[in-house]
Amino acid sequence: MKDTISVLGNEIHDQIIQELQLRGIPLIPVLKLNIIQQVNEEPVILDQNDIQRLFSFFGEILHVSTKHQEAIVHFKTIEAAYFAQKTLHNKQIEESSLILEVSWNSLLPLTKSLYPSKADSQTDNSFKYTCKYEILIKNSSDFQVSRRIIGPKGKNMKKIIENCLKKLDSKRLDSVKLRLRGLGSGFKEGPFNEESNEPLHLCVSSKDYEVFAVACAEAEKLISNVYTEYDNFLKKHGFQPARLCITTM
Template identity: 75%
Template sequence: MIKAIKDTINILTNEIHDHIIQELEFLNIPLIPVLKLSIIQQIKKDPVILDQNDIQNLFSFFGEVLHVSTKQQEAIVYFKTIEAAYFAQKTLDNKQIEESLLILKVSWNNNLPVTGSLYPLKTDTQIDNTFKYTCKYEILIKNSTEFQVSRRIIGPKGKNMKKIIGKCLKKLNIKKFDSVKLRLRGLGSGSNEESNEPLHLCVSSKDYNIFTIACAESEKLISNIYTEYDIFLKNRGLKPERLCITKM
C-alpha cells in the first residue's frame, strides 16, 4: 500500500515537473530557478529597504533557497529547484502586503545565466582577496562514448575553459590567467585526480568580481550542453530530460 502511494506521488511529481518545464520553455524562460523581487509603492514614501532574512523566510515556504542578494529596491532569490521557483512566482506576484500599500512584484530573472544582479560587484574596499571564492556545478549527464559531456565542457584543447577565463580577464581589464581556476572533476572527467564523485565543474578565484563572471559563463556553457543533450535524446526517440543547473 505504502509503495503504491509512493509510486503515485513520484508519477505526479514527474508530471508536475514536466508541465512546469514545458510552460517555461514555451515562454522562453531560462530553466534556472532564479527570481527577481521588487516592491511597488502605491503612494510616494521613503524607499523600502529589503531585508535579506525576511525575503529568505518568505520564499523558503516554497522550497530551499540557496542565496538571496539585495540591491537597492530589488532582490534576487536563487532556489534549489525549478518547481519551488515556479510556485513562488505564481503565488507571490502582484500580492499586496497586508495593512500596507506595498505590492510584491515577482518575476523570472530573464537576464540569466547569472549576472552581476545575483552577485553584485563589490568595490575594492569590500573585497577580501585573502579569501578564495569557490563553488561547483554538478553535471547531471553521465559521460558516455555517444555523448561525451566532458569533452563538450572542456572543448578542443581546453578551448571552452580558456574562453571563460579570457572573458573574465577582458571584462575586468587584467592579464593574470591564474586569477581564476576551472577544474572538471569526478567520474568521467579524465582528470589525474579522478574520483568516484559525480562529474562536476569547480570554479574558484580569490577575486570576487572575477568569480561572479566565471560562474555566469560556466552556467551559460552548461545550459547550452543540456540543450544539446535534449536534442541528442530527441534524435534517438527518447524523452528529453530538461535538466536544470545544479550549483553547490
C-alpha cells in the same frame, strides 16, 4: 537611489547583512526575476536591456541572463540587491496585469560566506568564492560530455577566462580557476591515482567576486548549451529529451 546606496555607512551595511543572515538568505548579491501573469495571456519574453535598465537604478550590475520568463541579475554589491528586491518584489507593471516576482537567488552554494566582512577581506588571503556545478549527464562514448564541457584543447575553459578578463578589463589570467572533476572527468588524484568518487562537476573559484560572478554566468551558459545538445542527441536517437536544469553541489 543610486547615490543613496553608494554612501551607505557601515551601520546600514551591517544591518542589511544581519537581516539577511537572520532570514537564512545566502549573502550573494544575485536576484531572480519571474513574471507572474494571467493564465490566458500570451507568455512574456524578458528583454535583457529592459531588465538592465530597471535594475541598474539600484546599483551597478555585473551580469544579466534570461531564459523565457525568468532572469538572473548579478549586482556588484549586496546593498544594491537588497534595495532592488525590497522595492520591486510584487510590483505591478503599469497598464498591465503583469507582476514582478523578485527573490534572492540561492543557486550558488559556497564553501564560505560569499560576502565577507571588510576585516575578513583584508586579512584572510585564503578566502575565495567557490561553486560546484553538477553535470547531470554520465560521460559515455556515445555522448562525451566531459569533452563537450572542456572543449577541444580546453577551448571552452579558455573562452570563459577570456570573457572574464574582457568584461572586467583585467589582465590576470590566474584570477579565476575552472576544474572539471569527478567520475568521467579523466582527472586522477590521490595516492591511488584514481578519479574522485564524486559526481562529475565543474568547479568555479576566484578570490575576486566580480570575476567569480561573470565566470559563473559563463559556466551556466556553457552547461545549458551542452544540455541542449544532449536533448537533441536524445531526440535524434528516438528518446524523450531530458530537459535538465543547472544544479549545484
